[in-house]
Amino acid sequence: MSEKTPATTEAPPSDAQPSDAQPSDAQPSDAQPSDARPSDAVPGGTAPDDAGNAAADDAANAAGDAAAGDAAAGEQAAARAEAPGGGRAEAEGPVRVSPAVYKRLTTGLGGFTMAMGACLLLVAAIYLITPRSHKEVLPTVDYQSQLWAMRSDAPYTVYAPENLPPTWRPTSSRLHGLGEGKGPVAWHLGFVTPSDEYAALEQSNEKASEYVPRMTNNKKPIGTQQVNGVTWTKYHRKDKKANSLARTLPNGVSLVVTGTASYEELAVLAASLKPQPRQTGGVPVPAASPSNPS
Secondary structure, three states, X not given: OOOOOOOOOOOOOOOOOOOOOOOOOOOOOOOOOOOOOHHHOOOOOOOOOHHHHHHHHHHHHHHHHHHHHHHHHHHHHHHHHHOHHHOOOOOOOOOOOOHHHHHHHHOHHHHHHHHHHHHHHHHHHHHHHOOOOOOOOOOOOOOHHHHHHHHHHOOOOOEEEOOOOOOOXXXXXXXXXXXXXXXXXXXXEEEEXXXXXXXXXXXXXXXXXXXXXXXXOOOOOOEEEEEOOEEEEEEEEOOOOEEEEEEEOOOOOEEEEEEOOXXXXXXXXXXXXXXXXXXXXXXXXXXXXXXEEO
């Protein structure tokens, strides 16, 4: 009987591996990653860890901070809206400049020039708003003491105006030569007329041929004028706008009314002249005052 050869199985190829064999670098199926903790494992194969929890906390904190920032920004916007004009809430203070600008404005030639300019502007403003009058106002004088002295001590009978209207305002009175010996004695009495011109009475016992031309500023008369039945000689000085009426009395005393007033106003002054009685003592009397005639 023939001998049966036992059945044999072929060996797998040299590169084949048994089904239960594990690769050399493979790990068992129940092995965990190197950083995994078995105690944290949960069914389903997923498990939160501490890192996830920390990330969630950080996200919540960030959201809270953002909400707080939004609230603060809203409060600031409301404060700006409540400020006058919708602008900044803080009050406007002095303008701040750099130290260099401050020094340039307050020291040196620039600061001095600016200060002088401000002063000049202030002076100009005051000058413009201050009322001014270009009209010269002469003071009113009381000539009663000079009249009293002439009535007491003059070597001739003095003439003075009487009954002049109050609009004739005396502005000057001067005596010359009184009490100085045998020389001529003169009295000047000036007025502002109703037409705001100047008229003066000049009288003296000086030689008429010298005194009258000097007082009238002219040696040549231009005619005569009757004043209350008395003849007066007329003079005119064109370059000085001077009109004059002159008369020489029998005792040698010369009377001259002269000034910028018209001949009509000069005639009013000439007509008011009256001889004054001699004063023998006492105090000045208002006999010849324009407003208080004797």
